[in-house]
Amino acid sequence: MGGFTHYLIQRLLAALVTLIGVATIVFILMRLLPGDPARIIAGLLASPEEVERIRVQLGLDKPLPVQYVLFMGRLFVGDLGISARTNQPVLMEVAARLPNTLKLALVSTALASVFGVTAGVLAATRRYSLFDYIASFGSLIGISMPVYWLGLLLIIVFAVKLHWLPAAGADKPTSIIMPSLTLALFSVALVARMTRASMLEVLNQDYIRTARAKGLRERTVIFRHALQNAFIPVLTVIGLQFGALLGGAVLTESVFGWPGIGLLMVDSIFARDYPVVQGIVLVFSALFILVNLIVDILYAYIDPRIHYG
């Protein structure tokens, strides 16, 4: 276990360095974008004096290095600053929306894992069958279909025509159905394709032939022996997808008016709300690092050949 603890500490230190790097990069990138936050917040009708006053309130009148040092200093005590746009703590803005995004990403990942792995395994074992063609074609459609279009299609069918589901919002238990399906579709397709490819590779290996030769039932061969070995790359994809779903839910959130962090991110970028954009990017990075760490630990759990420490 000592080896594992050591490994964990190493990973967490690396994470810290990564986060400092991310914070620095996002700080610089935001300021490279053209646009004056004070003017955007004040609006076109505001007088130059008010714009200047807001600029001072936001601390944007200070030289960049000073702004950077202040930002990093606050960061180390866990203070993400005050949103330029809403004049409220960034942490509060993020905390109000993060649960919604997490919820959406988790449900979508669960859907993607269950349907994707099932479809992938079935396609691989019934290679060149009708099901395989349908699954491959289906996942091609899933990967190619724009979220925006699919989302609106679902809304028209299930909200406008059938009156089954709420078209937007997050305040009803059924609210999550359409956004999570929309968000999951791309991942289902990806996971299915990855599972199929990985399974096909494994199914050609000698130990599978051995397993069959010793008379094991086909189901046992497929699910016990093949899938376990084929699962590592699939797990990687699922982990990466979860990260991508966290940050990539912007369009889905927009179409379904889902009050998540993607929308906040877009609003904040378009308002040049530096503190909020920085805060969201940092929170996402931390989550992404965490998910990757969990995936790495799961590798060792699923595949006994993998050891850490």
Added chain:
Amino acid sequence: MKQKVAVRFSIHPKILSFVSFILVLSLIVAACAPAATPTPTPQPAEKPTQAPQPTPTSKPKPAEKTTFRIAVGIDPDTLDPVATTTTTVGNMVDYVVETLVRIDKEGNLQPLLAESWEVSDDGLTVIFRLRKGVKFHDGTPFNAEAVKFNIDRMLDPDVRVPIRAPYTPIESVEVVDEYTVKLNLKEPSAPLVNAFSWTTAGMISPKSVEEYGNTYKNAQHPVGTGPYVFKERVKGEKIVVEKFEDYWGEKPYYDVVEFRIVPEAATRESLLLAGQVDLIILPPAADIPALQQNPDVEVLLAPSDRTIFVAINNLDPILKDKRVRQALNYAVDKRAIIDKVLFGAADPMDAPMAPSLFGYCKIGEYPYDPDKAKALLKEAGYEKLDLKFIAPTGRYVQDFQAAQAISGYLAEVGVNAPVSTMDWPSYVATIVKPPEENDTQLHYLGWAPAYLDAAQQMLQFLSTYAPPNGLETSFYKNEKVDELILKAAKETDPEVRANLYCEASKIVWDDAPWIFLWVQRFPIVYSAKVTGVSYLPNEKFDALYARPK
């Protein structure tokens, strides 16, 4: 040893447990997620016996609360009246917070919290006489002290008030008696009373800035005197207000009004068509004709005060020639674009401001006349021209699409001006560059004064207001116009003032510092099952007294 289990479960238990781990986790998150910042509600001092409502006769169960649901596109940056900059945010805040005066559908000033007002002959004092017997939602009486508190707060440089400029002529606020307030001005300011109709000058309870998580500098839980009490805000999702039983005026029909935040226009439209909201603003423009045909909904293309134009860089060597600028005006078929690109959601400009503004006088359109445009260009010495043209995307109704159409018309008279676009902050940064760095020749823009008076509109033609001192982004300069605008701002006789603006408008129109396009209409669509929905001419819906048919 493991085979038996495996045969029954088929899937490797570790994989199974991984998948179930994710499922369980998502359920846990789903179960405990949406507790997003509920805020405490200000209870009206005491809840009196239920106001005369449609009484529940048959069953003893409590009457179901009637709710009116409105879908809007933006998540408010603030709910503090002084900090608002957007009409739609103002529109929502107006349910809770009232101003001293208001404008009506025609744009005329009407009393609200002030029953009357007078401006002294020298224009240096303004007296507001307040309505009596009005209470804030927290029970605090509305009186002269409360008004003084709010105006002082609005003028306090420590508080963020982006649209403070109209109120800065105020030197001090005096409480004359319980229901009379006197403003002492540094200089006469004719549009000042009008500015008190804008949400910035909304009256909140002085006591409330210490409560409900509010601070003096930032009051995100508005406590006003309006017909609805602020109940709850779920960020990014909705704002809920509830009927104020002690409201001084006519009480609205609906017990609850819910503002839903839905950024996507097509989704707003679907919500309405699915019967999940009762009113939306700004549907997808291309769907307006279909909605007008739909018997389930009513479409209201409300006149607004937003002028849409292409600002011409008047300092540019080519464009400083008036003939070229006029040629550009003649070259564009505004009416065809309104029909085909804006789906009727605009009216051609016939003066440099919207008809709803005080100071408007009709001058007459620049008709579509490509031959005249060519002739004028030739006279100025140009057969062909290359111009740089930029437009925003998604800021105004069909903005980029309309700009492309304009570009097409310009090409027909030999002006090659392909449109490029960029995101809004970059766009603003580009057009507000000082003249020496500013190389945009044509840019598409919309301008809507906060209150319905020519004063703020005419800043667009005041040369001292050019960047970096302001947003007269055309760099237009005509000394006569400057003089008339400055004079009008201080003139206290309304008739004289209107004449000054009219005179200035005529010169501006002839000088053509813009390609004058249209006055945008504000599309409001609502369920055919409700009635009593109207508009205000400054891009606001007026659904306070909506009720089922």
